[in-house]
Amino acid sequence: MDFALIHNLSVGFGVALSLQNLMYCFVGVLLGTLIGVLPGIGPVATIAMLLPVTFNLSPISALIMLAGIYYGAQYGGSTTAILVNLPGESASVITCLDGYQMARQGRAGPALAIAAMGSFFAGCVATVVIALFAPPLAEVALKFGPAEYFSLMVLGLVGATVLAHGSLVKAIAMTLLGLLLGLIGTDVNSGIARFTFGLPELSDGIGFVIVAMGVFGFAEIITNLEQGASRDVFVNKVTGLMPTWKDLKDSSGAILRGTALGSMLGILPGGGALLSSFAAYTLEKKIGDTSKFGKGEIRGVAAPEAANNAGAQTSFIPLLTLGIPSNPVMALMIGAMMIQGIAPGPQVMTERPELFWGMIASMWIGNLMLVILNLPLIGIWVKLLTVPYRLLYPSILLFCCVGVYSLSNQPFDVMLTALFGLLGYVFVKLECEPAPLILGFILGPLMEENLRRAMLLSRGDATVFFTKPISGVLLGIAILLLLITLAPAVRKTREVAFQE
Amino acid sequence: MRDKKFLGDVAMKVRNGKDFWAGLMFAGFGLGFMLVSLSNYPMGSAVRMGPAYFPAVLGGLLALLGGAVLFRAFVSRFEHPLKLFAFRLPLLIAALVIGGATYLADSQLKGAPMAQFALAGLALFLFIGAFGPKSLFLILFAVVIFGFALKPLGLVLSTVLLIVLSALGGHDFRNKEIVILTVVLVLFGVMVFVKGLGLPFNLWPGE
Numbered sequence: 040m041d042f043a044l045i046h047n048l049s050v051g052f053g054v055a056l057s058l059q060n061l062m063y064c065f066v067g068v069l070l071g072t073l074i075g076v077l078p079g080i081g082p083v084a085t086i087a088m089l090l091p092v093t094f095n096l097s098p099i100s101a102l103i104m105l106a107g108i109y110y111g112a113q114y115g116g117s118t119t120a121i122l123v124n125l126p127g128e129s130a131s132v133i134t135c136l137d138g139y140q141m142a143r144q145g146r147a148g149p150a151l152a153i154a155a156m157g158s159f160f161a162g163c164v165a166t167v168v169i170a171l172f173a174p175p176l177a178e179v180a181l182k183f184g185p186a187e188y189f190s191l192m193v194l195g196l197v198g199a200t201v202l203a204h205g206s207l208v209k210a211i212a213m214t215l216l217g218l219l220l221g222l223i224g225t226d227v228n229s230g231i232a233r234f235t236f237g238l239p240e241l242s243d244g245i246g247f248v249i250v251a252m253g254v255f256g257f258a259e260i261i262t263n264l265e266q267g268a269s270r271d272v273f274v275n276k277v278t279g280l281m282p283t284w285k286d287l288k289d290s291s292g293a294i295l296r297g298t299a300l301g302s303m304l305g306i307l308p309g310g311g312a313l314l315s316s317f318a319a320y321t322l323e324k325k326i327g328d329t330s331k332f333g334k335g336e337i338r339g340v341a342a343p344e345a346a347n348n349a350g351a352q353t354s355f356i357p358l359l360t361l362g363i364p365s366n367p368v369m370a371l372m373i374g375a376m377m378i379q380g381i382a383p384g385p386q387v388m389t390e391r392p393e394l395f396w397g398m399i400a401s402m403w404i405g406n407l408m409l410v411i412l413n414l415p416l417i418g419i420w421v422k423l424l425t426v427p428y429r430l431l432y433p434s435i436l437l438f439c440c441v442g443v444y445s446l447s448n449q450p451f452d453v454m455l456t457a458l459f460g461l462l463g464y465v466f467v468k469l470e471c472e473p474a475p476l477i478l479g480f481i482l483g484p485l486m487e488e489n490l491r492r493a494m495l496l497s498r499g500d501a502t503v504f505f506t507k508p509i510s511g512v513l514l515g516i517a518i519l520l521l522l523i524t525l526a527p528a529v530r531k532t533r534e535v536a537f538q539e
Numbered sequence: 540m541r542d543k544k545f546l547g548d549v550a551m552k553v554r555n556g557k558d559f560w561a562g563l564m565f566a567g568f569g570l571g572f573m574l575v576s577l578s579n580y581p582m583g584s585a586v587r588m589g590p591a592y593f594p595a596v597l598g599g600l601l602a603l604l605g606g607a608v609l610f611r612a613f614v615s616r617f618e619h620p621l622k623l624f625a626f627r628l629p630l631l632i633a634a635l636v637i638g639g640a641t642y643l644a645d646s647q648l649k650g651a652p653m654a655q656f657a658l659a660g661l662a663l664f665l666f667i668g669a670f671g672p673k674s675l676f677l678i679l680f681a682v683v684i685f686g687f688a689l690k691p692l693g694l695v696l697s698t699v700l701l702i703v704l705s706a707l708g709g710h711d712f713r714n715k716e717i718v719i720l721t722v723v724l725v726l727f728g729v730m731v732f733v734k735g736l737g738l739p740f741n742l743w744p745g746e
Contacts, residue, residue: 206608208611209565211604212604215569222593231580233580261674261675264709265672267710432705433701433720437702439682444686452686453683453686454683460679464671469558490588501585
């Protein structure tokens, strides 16, 4: 066994097991479960809301709490998906299919138990995957120059657009718009304020909390209200949590496959919980006896639940090793790190080992907390679901507004957020997926900076991006991804996959 | 008249209204960013890129993609109506009148920047109200009012404003419920934000 790994993990557990960090981990997973249960508010909006609060925390506590929100949401989402056929979180949409059917057959207990056990198993495996694969990847990343970084970001953005819902062209356009919005503010090289319309408030650029909160938080509330979604909640009784021996036997393979698939897909740019759960369900439907799918097949709960938790966790790998976010939640985590004065990237692991390993250890602890916490608390979560949306959204709005205002204590930020809320509403109306926009927004300035440096080093020779081996391979993969997506056969299945 | 007929013909041929507006939006943003960078900032060279280089290239690409989406609106396999948004003529006229007046009276209003700001904001909101649903207008209005009221009016009153205005944006306004919700949220806000997290908000006007 790798001795350094054991040493590192023990450092991590030392940090994560301190009373303060245990508390923040608990708060994070509890909050995460809560928002996972409540439909209409997801981890992106919640993390955006809580960012200002993390100003006063130590960096490690802040990151532990925010990470807990993300994977906690995966647990919470499955609870409501199974009990009331409402996906509290987008990644648990797929769990509704068989989970709710199981609940209607009076087997809600085993469904919930298998979901929790699958998630826990996947969480443990994903933690080990991060611990094993992050360090070598970071070592490679330390050798990256500006050209490699630029190509890596291109690959990340291409990945995000390929995996976005709906039209590819629109997704690319949204990425470009995000990159451009990210450039607003003072240009680092020349000191010229770009696109600020003379407003001093914009000279530091637009805070990404503002963009995320407007485009995700406000726009979601507005469209929910416009659709007038009224929820009738019929709660199925939970009787007996213990799955039968047959359930365990049936689902163990599915959990293993889901975990493996989720761990891999989580690492991909644009990947994460949502993609993982969809892919795992599709895979299960192709294996073995498929007659019971959609009618309460336990494998249809086990596989996507394991996959979404594994995917949620391994999506931290690109963030922690390369400093590149793979989805909007990770983009917010980058923001949280920057607020704390930590430049995300491969150097974090060597310069701040306690931060890196502490976070990984906390993920395992958090998963354990979730299993212990979730099953007994199911009754409370279900009660919460009966809170009507008309009471929920003003409360969410208050949190958002206070969060945004406290960024700089100026009304300007609040106004700007409202403007992005308007933009977000238009995006929803026009079927433009906002996730690539957020990624582009975060990467805009980084990409420009690396492009400039690379071009300066190569004396204006743009072929450098292709002639340098690592950079060339990365760009090659990006181009290949785009071409594959444009291929007619894949285009068709992609449309089908996203319509399901 | 001919122009109107021409526009009508174009509108008839749009198959996918969502693509049509999205294309216009992307093309508009792209051209906007490109033109602003090209006309205001130094371009530099490929070796030493000036501040205009990257945004101009990105803006150009975005405009091209916008054009492609716009083109697709006429040949798309999916059909969506062109009329995706509400249209309320009185509000639009009011918005244009107030906005225009504010613009023309620029020199007279120089002494009162707040009044100028408020009028411009009002025009913007009327404009939003002219095209969007009630929820869009009222939610955004509630948010902006909260932002501007927090310092002068204090947390308590601005929370009341936010909750009541945003509740009006829903479908089902129940007086008693809103009163209870407001009281609970005000208490929560004071306890958690001010006492707990120590955010520097005053509770009442003029503190």
